[in-house]
Amino acid sequence: MRGRTILSIGIGLLVSVAMAGCTSEAPTVETEQIHGVVESVAQAFSIGDIPAYAAGFTDAGLLDDQDVARADFLKMDPAEFGGLPVKITEWGDTVVDGDKATAEVVMEIGDTWVNGYTLHLLKQDELWRLDAGVESDTYSFPLPDGVTPVDVELIDFAFAFDDITEAPQAFDLRNNGEQEHEAVLFRLDEAHNAAELVDLVLSSEGPEGPEGVEFIAAASALPGQDARLLLKQPLLPGEYAFMCFFDDTTDPGHIHLEKGMVKTFTVEESTS
Numbered sequence: 463m464r465g466r467t468i469l470s471i472g473i474g475l476l477v478s479v480a481m482a483g484c485t486s487e488a489p490t491v492e493t494e495q496i497h498g499v500v501e502s503v504a505q506a507f508s509i510g511d512i513p514a515y516a517a518g519f520t521d522a523g524l525l526d527d528q529d530v531a532r533a534d535f536l537k538m539d540p541a542e543f544g545g546l547p548v549k550i551t552e553w554g555d556t557v558v559d560g561d562k563a564t565a566e567v568v569m570e571i572g573d574t575w576v577n578g579y580t581l582h583l584l585k586q587d588e589l590w591r592l593d594a595g596v597e598s599d600t601y602s603f604p605l606p607d608g609v610t611p612v613d614v615e616l617i618d619f620a621f622a623f624d625d626i627t628e629a630p631q632a633f634d635l636r637n638n639g640e641q642e643h644e645a646v647l648f649r650l651d652e653a654h655n656a657a658e659l660v661d662l663v664l665s666s667e668g669p670e671g672p673e674g675v676e677f678i679a680a681a682s683a684l685p686g687q688d689a690r691l692l693l694k695q696p697l698l699p700g701e702y703a704f705m706c707f708f709d710d711t712t713d714p715g716h717i718h719l720e721k722g723m724v725k726t727f728t729v730e731e732s733t734s
């Protein structure tokens with residue numbers, strides 16, 4: 463996960479100590495080592511431990527994850543990194559092929575939502591390390607019984623989804639654009655319409671976002687990629703907005719939100 467603005471923290475990473483559900487197969491030594499590395503990386507992110515985080519990556523993996531070389535990452539201000547509690551709640555398949563491996567993992571982030579990632583690892587000097595950014599590959603983990611995801615299409619530069627008729631608990635993002643996108647979900651208060659909200663967000667800084675706007679959750683997807691976002695609880699009635707804060711790679715200095723990548727929706731009070 464990158465050490466960027468708060469608004470983007472959602473995409474970040476993971477953490478934790480307890481691995482809840484291993485696969486049914488008996489874990490091999492390799493699998494245990496891989497899970498241990500991932501746990502340590504997640505833990506390091508949770509507490510903002512930059513050296514420990516970097517130790518879990520190859521040079522190429524760290525560069526992909528952080529967009530900076532190891533030497534520069536190690537000089538980063540610890541206050542700017544991590545600090546968002548992340549817990550690994552489930553492992554999917556872990557597949558070892560020689561000195562390479564993939565590990566499917568589900569991470570609960572900030573006690574609010576869940577993302578799934580397929581991690582890519584490389585064994586160097588007898589140690590497994592992440593060889594790609596945590597968010598570089600997703601994992602569409604199984605949803606709880608009775609949870610139907612809302613399909614959200616991400617394009618350059620807009621969100622598209624059908625009318626929301628029931629309180630959603632999960633979103634399946636599909637990036638059909640040419641650029642990487644994120645879906646950062648906010649709950650709005652009644653005082654702001656969408657245009658005012660965009661102005662507020664663009665002019666604010668800090669992990670909490672602007673007053674009157676509550677950060678809920680986030681996920682990101684590369685072009686052609688799917689990403690699943692599961693909330694721990696269905697959304698309460700109210701007004702919500704998805705926004706994307708990624709840089710426009712064809713227009714440096716401007717972000718997708720400025721190009722119109724924002725969409726609001728309403729969750730109605732249940733009539734039952």
Ligand SMILES: [Cu+2]
Pocket residue numbers: 619642643644706707708718723
């Ligand atoms: Cu975007």
